[in-house]
Amino acid sequence: MSDEHPGLPLITMSTGPQPADFTDVRTTNLAVVLRFVRQHAPCSRADIAASTGLNKATVSSLVADLIDRRLLRETGLTEHRIGRPATQLVLDGSPYAAVGMEVNAGHLTVIVVDLAGTRLLSWRRAFEPADATPGKAVSTVAALGRRALAKLHRDGRQILGLTVAVPGPIDATGTVVMSPSLGWEQVNLRDTLTGALGKPAFPVAIDNDATLAATAEYRYGPHAGTANLVYLAGQPGIGAGIIAAGRPLRGHRGYAGEIAHLQVNPAGSPCDCGRTGCLTGYTSVDAIIRRTIGEPVDDLEAAVDDLLRHARAGDAAVLAALEEAGHHLGAAVAALANLVDPEVVLLGGYLATLAPWLLPPAQHRLDHLAVGPGAARLLASTLGHDAAAMGAAAQVLDQVDAGRLPHPG
């Protein structure tokens, strides 16, 4: 034994272990009550008090506030316990709408839900960002957004927020740092879109498409509530959306999950990015098509149909390319398993379309390379091409649930 230094100060702490949470306690408690009702409705004020530890007078005051804001309402139902009946509460939210959009190569999507997550509107249109400057492309996005907002205004809905899903890393200012799929670099989508929508009172947010699709899986998918979950977008650009301990993992610069250029084969072929052996060079649907059917890929949908036809017909070259794609996908997911340890990894977009061929070799390689038993299960997503837009709308609801409440009126 050595080095006994009683009283020696252990370097001064500069920050605590928790994110700062010295915000308004009443707002926090309003959000606690709202989330409780979301999960347990119908329920009474007494139920809320019993489960949250808030005293009954506080709960009554918080509930009154939430009813004023039309986030909760009383139902006619009463629950007769011993003693007197208790009025039941449910989510209201009838005057509200949460708007999710997705901008991607090939399509624009708008999905609108109410506070309870019921879908109010779902639009999809063709979109080729490569045919336009970023400025023109953003105008197209804004026009579709304005059209959805106009319809919601006509229906008497108050907008809780609008979030846009974009493939690529997004920085804290809502700037799309780079998006090879869209051909965008340093496009400040949040500011431009906020301007084009006439500086609305509701918040406009931009987020990564894979992260938002993972949010949709976490809230609505068959694996909802899986605290450690990854969504692998392939729309056609590959990106991972990571939910870790129930929260989106973003990283320091918003680059978490940028798996497309993970090096899976140091001795592999050169990638357009200047590196060698990147995952996307083997596993993205356009790479598979280029390596089998040939380039250029003018019409991706038609080319994918063609690829599927060849695969189903047993075309040896196509099956070999899909096998190799799955093999390298397995290595990339093994890196995720060893570094992030998700329980479930869901293949989305065109990766879901190709899942019957990709999954067996990918799971085999994953099982070989991942450390320890019970590493991630690799499955196809069932949310379809809407996942990112659904997640964008869900993110607006998440922010309400976290305490960013609309004002009464």
Add this chain to the structure above:
Amino acid sequence: MSDEHPGLPLITMSTGPQPADFTDVRTTNLAVVLRFVRQHAPCSRADIAASTGLNKATVSSLVADLIDRRLLRETGLTEHRIGRPATQLVLDGSPYAAVGMEVNAGHLTVIVVDLAGTRLLSWRRAFEPADATPGKAVSTVAALGRRALAKLHRDGRQILGLTVAVPGPIDATGTVVMSPSLGWEQVNLRDTLTGALGKPAFPVAIDNDATLAATAEYRYGPHAGTANLVYLAGQPGIGAGIIAAGRPLRGHRGYAGEIAHLQVNPAGSPCDCGRTGCLTGYTSVDAIIRRTIGEPVDDLEAAVDDLLRHARAGDAAVLAALEEAGHHLGAAVAALANLVDPEVVLLGGYLATLAPWLLPPAQHRLDHLAVGPGAARLLASTLGHDAAAMGAAAQVLDQVDAGRLPHPG
């Protein structure tokens, strides 16, 4: 446009986006006040009310409770503002102690701090788990723990908790799933140690050494408060401790950060684990020694000294092995950068000792393979071999700060 389905329910949500937090609101608020004083002491009750949004009567009641528990105390100091003087509050915690231990190949460490993080005790002794059965090794750990606890009892300290750092994944029951460094597999350290300490009233926890060292960096190191930070342990086993958005990343099974067997070279040499081209086969200090000075490594400290001597003397074979170790380390950190996106990656343990040779090739490879500008900075940790034990003690304080308060007594 298509697919307009007003009123179509978006699949029912099974869980909300937030971890359940319907715990006792008073406990939460006690923790809010405690953390505020930790960060802003000396401060007045009015300061707390102004910054937290809690009303003054609630703050007075919470402060009285924290003074009763001897977590806060009033100082003689008063702050004269306009009007009347305000009594100032500071952390007390003089009766308390948080105990951190580290079990590793080569040494056992105990570090004890008080509530403010001031070091009360620091012991280190030699420990060769390979010389004993896991049962005997755990007895040695318990004996050192009992000795530290006995000293703290004599000093009149109440123990807030004891956390033990172990190299390897730990499951939710406190079982060390596997630890090649210790030669342990499925060792339920928490239950065994709790028994050997006579089932104490304070909580006993087991956690991964790299995760705890990252916690120490986050709380006390020169990069304290860096929300996305990785500590790469090399003690000598390699493991990554990941802090993401200010919280430890653990993953589904506790395997997050198991970077030792990340495949960095699919065409590489076979690893003892049955895979090929694992990071540890190039970059762990014992692998470097085996490949240069030769095996077996009986006395690691002496062998590392020998390695350093050769490196400083410009031994070409040693320098080539260190260069290759750094090259593969860069690839592994690039995978971390692309998947988790930390701001800073700190080399700890023997990796810190070898940092002068490892860092240049590792940063070079990282910069080439990581996507986007401004990927992680790779640096040597300055916390030394105590980092994991410091983090273990800090984790006990984190739990107090999060609301697990000692009872008045």
